[in-house]
Amino acid sequence: MAEPDFWPLYFFDDQALEAYEEAQEDEEDEEAEEEVFRADFFLDRGLGLRLAFEPGVSYVDLAVLSPESTEAETVGWDDLAHFHPHVMPWRELDLLCRAAALHDPALRHPGPMLALLLRFAFLSEDEDLDAIGPAVDAAFAAVRPAKACGGAVSGAVGVREETRDWFDLRDLRGAGIEWTVRPDGCRAVTQHDPDGAPLYSLRDPASDEFPFTAWARLLARAAELLDAVRADPAVRTAEVRAALARCTGPDGHRHLGPLSEALSRAGFTRTGLLRAVSEPVTKAEAAWAVETLAGLEQGSLAAAWFGRSPLAGSRSWQLSLTLPAAGRPRRFGQEFAGELSTALQEAGLGRAEVDGSTSVRGEDGGYVHHADHLDVLIRDDLPGGVRVISELLHRHQAAATAELKHAEKPYDHIPLDGPPVGPPVGPST
Incomplete structure (x- = not known):
């Protein structure tokens, strides 16, 4: 897990997967593909x-x-x-x-x-x-x-x-x-x-x-x-119970030192929990340890120590953006997806990626690139995200033919805003 490419691979990041496949193709040992x-x-x-x-x-x-x-x-x-x-x-x-x-x-x-x-x-x-x-x-x-x-x-x-x-x-x-x-x-x-x-x-x-x-x-x-932790005789001593009581309030993380000392004097031997109290890497580690020792409801102390989550009230929308390929360079969809994703991320509104493309049979019997399809994730501010999408489409003269809709039922279409007024959004081209 310490390797820099592990987590992007584990999260199925497109670029990481492509790089991994290319590296495997270069390997002489065919068994490397079965890693x-x-x-x-x-x-x-x-x-x-x-x-x-x-x-x-x-x-x-x-x-x-x-x-x-x-x-x-x-x-x-x-x-x-x-x-x-x-x-x-x-x-x-x-x-x-x-x-x-x-x-x-x-x-x-x-x-x-x-x-x-x-x-x-x-x-x-x-x-x-x-x-x-x-x-x-x-x-x-x-x-x-x-x-x-x-x-x-x-x-x-x-x-x-x-x-x-x-x-x-x-x-x-x-x-x-x-x-x-x-x-x-x-x-x-x-x-x-x-x-x-x-x-x-x-x-x-x-x-x-x-x-x-x-x-x-x-x-x-x-x-x-x-449950066995709470039944430990060391946890039931008066000194440990008093120390635990001080740790279970909203500012209880400030009283971990006395709790650690009380547990040690009582002969508490569970090294993982003792370390979580005496040398926690984060308050979240100490929180579950104190909850376990005190018999508190799972997660209750963490909520008290950290307060209201920034995710409370958050919402996201999955959108589908179709870009007709007529008159466009072959890689227009991929390049637009990258530019859109950058613009959305810089605005804190989400991201975008290519979900595939469609082809139709041409007059000569062969297949012709017809459209690119993008998956777009918008977070918290749907109108703001649509505005970023619209402005970028107008900059590329693609708003007239593009189709934006919700990717979940009932798959409603989303009207695109008019041409932008003022400075453009996203990175300059």
Whole structure:
């Protein structure tokens, strides 16, 4: 993960994937194309999760490990075609990360596990952004320390670009997500609003592909591990309880020192939690440790310490922009997408990328390039984003033939603004 090209590859960045493919083509060893990165995250007793990433085919698989099964059982996957990444709500991912950090003190939380597995978690109605945002920011800060937060890039001051990208991609609030309990007692997820953002999950109530029993056992064991911390005699001493009480207020992070000292004097031996209190990398790390020690609701203290999330009230729109190719250079669509993406990012409004092109049969029987199709993401300010798109189209004399519409039902068309008045937007050409 320390390699500079890992995360762009893991996020399926177009340029990174193209560079990887070119590098593989230059390799004499054909087996290089089968490169697979794996990471196992255990709780204990053979229970855990296995992540497998195949950059050559842009494929990420998440599976549950169980002593009752000889093979890892897939719970979801992500790729560029037939993905099923909606495995768990945020609360379950955070729970599993906490339990894994208890099992392996070297695995800090928030950190690598959260950053890697976040693509398999999604937001539904009961999630608290005030608690989630700081943890996600901290996880990516741990694995990509050289890539700082950027208000203009993320669209929200203090939010990392990766955090906002995940929020835009996995926010299923308002999409009719419903959790149900199967006859065997396992939780399953379904969607009753087909007009919302689609749910792609193996965890359907009637599914025979999702390993419900193994997953339920994994979650139950994670909860047991956290409960065991609160049952530790060292945590129950009067001095530790008093120190914890001072740490559970809105400014509780200022009182971590006395808590660390009290735990040490009481003989507390869980090194991962002790380090999270005595030497936290971020407040988010100390928050989950104090929550665990004090028996607080998951995420409640982080929300109190960090306050209202910059993502609260945020919204994004997926748009589709079609650029007819008639009379244009062959690479016009790609170049326009790059210029538009730069303009939107500089304005803190989103980004754009090419989604493909269409060809039609010409008079000579061959195929002729007909149009380019762009995916456009607009954040928080739809009129402002449309204005940037319109101005750039007018600058390239392409507004008259371009078509802009919503990429989600009911796929409404969006009228383009008139010619710009004043200085142009975006980079100069």
